[in-house]
Amino acid sequence: MDFDRIVGHSEIIEHIKNSVKNNRVNHAYIFDGPDGIGKMSLAKAFAKMLNCEKGGTEPCNACISCKTFDEGNNPDVIYVTHKTTVISVDDVRDQIVKNLALKPYKNRYKIFIIPEAHKMNEAAQNAFLKSLEEPPEYGIFILLSENYNNFLVTILSRCIIFKLKALPYDTVAEYLVSEQGIDREQAELYARYSMGNIGRAKELIDSQEFREIRDKAAEITVRLEAADMIGLYDIVDEIKENRKALDSILEIMYMLYRDALVYIKTGDEGRLIQSDKLTEILTVAESSGSAALIKRCEAIEDTRVKLRNNGNAQLLLETLFFKIKEK
Ligand SMILES: [Zn+2]
Structure with missing residues (x-):
C-alpha cells in the first residue's frame, strides 16, 4: 500500500510527508474514524515510507525493507493482535513492551500498528503508557481507532490525532467505477449508501x-x-x-x-x-x-x-x- 493508491485524506498524507521531510516524526499517532474509512491503508503507507531505505516521502518499492513490507514479513513492523473483545494488558506486554526493548533488526524504526486500539482496556492502556512515555528513538506507534474518546488523556496527550473524514460521494463513485469495474449508476448508489466510506461501499457491493x-x-x-x-x-x-x-x-x-x-x-x-x-x-x-x-x-x-x-x-x-x- 502506497500513498498514491489511497483515495482522499490528502491533508493527512501531506502532514505525514512533511513530518518525514522535516525530520519531525512523532512517536505516536492515532488514526481515528469508522471501519472501512482507510485507517489501515494510511498506516501501512506511513510505516512503509518510514522504513524505506531511501528515506524519501514515497516508498521506493525496490529496497529490502519495501519488499519485505509488501510481502507482509518486514521484521520491524509489528501488527498488534488480540484474541478477545478487548486488547488486554497481556497483549500489550507480550507484543509491545517486550518487543520494544529489542532494537530493530534492520530498519531505522520499529513500528507498532495497533488495529482497534480503542479496545485497549484501562489496564492495557496503563501498561502501554509506560512504552509511550519514554520510547526509544526507534519506537513508533500507530493506533487505529473508531473512538478516540476511549483513550486515557495521558495517552491522547502524547499522540498526534488524525480524524479521517468521509469522502465526497463523487470520489467514492469514481473509485468504484475505475478500480472495481462497477457501472456508474450503481457506483453512485453505493457511494451514497456507504456515506463516503470506500471500505463500506466495497462491503455493500458484496x-x-x-x-x-x-x-x-x-x-x-x-x-x-x-x-x-x-x-x-x-x-x-x-x-x-x-x-x-x-x-x-x-x-x-x-x-x-x-x-x-x-x-x-x-x-x-x-x-x-x-x-x-x-x-x-x-x-x-x-x-x-x-x-x-x-x-x-x-x-x-x-x-x-x-x-x-x-x-x-x-x-x-x-x-x-x-x-x-x-x-
Ligand atoms: Zn524502499
Whole structure:
C-alpha cells in the first residue's frame, strides 16, 4: 500500500510527508474514524515510507525493507493482535513492551500498528503508557481507532490525532467505477449508501443482506401504491422490528421516490440512481404526481429522524404511510 493508491485524506498524507521531510516524526499517532474509512491503508503507507531505505516521502518499492513490507514479513513492523473483545494488558506486554526493548533488526524504526486500539482496556492502556512515555528513538506507534474518546488523556496527550473524514460521494463513485469495474449508476448508489466510506461501499457491493433490503424496499414501495388499510398495517408489521434495516428501507424508498420525481420532470432514465429498479420507479411515477412525491420524501426524512431518536416505530410508520397514501 502506497500513498498514491489511497483515495482522499490528502491533508493527512501531506502532514505525514512533511513530518518525514522535516525530520519531525512523532512517536505516536492515532488514526481515528469508522471501519472501512482507510485507517489501515494510511498506516501501512506511513510505516512503509518510514522504513524505506531511501528515506524519501514515497516508498521506493525496490529496497529490502519495501519488499519485505509488501510481502507482509518486514521484521520491524509489528501488527498488534488480540484474541478477545478487548486488547488486554497481556497483549500489550507480550507484543509491545517486550518487543520494544529489542532494537530493530534492520530498519531505522520499529513500528507498532495497533488495529482497534480503542479496545485497549484501562489496564492495557496503563501498561502501554509506560512504552509511550519514554520510547526509544526507534519506537513508533500507530493506533487505529473508531473512538478516540476511549483513550486515557495521558495517552491522547502524547499522540498526534488524525480524524479521517468521509469522502465526497463523487470520489467514492469514481473509485468504484475505475478500480472495481462497477457501472456508474450503481457506483453512485453505493457511494451514497456507504456515506463516503470506500471500505463500506466495497462491503455493500458484496452484501447479500443489502441486496435483500433493497429488494424489500422496492417491493413495499410498489405495494403501498395499491394497498388498502389492512395491507398498510401488514407492511408496518413486516418491517417495524428490525430498526437497522428499517432505516435503510426508508432511505431506499426515499431514493425511489426521488427517482420517480426525476423521471416525471425529465423523462430521462439516465438520471435515475436506482435504474435497476426501473419498473418500480415507473409504477410510482404513474400513480403519483410530483407534489405528492416531494411530500413523501419530506415525510420519510422526518420519520427517519424521529426513529433515530427512539420514536415508536409502529406509530411513526402508520403516520408515514397515511401521509404517503394521501394524494
Ligand atoms: Zn524502499
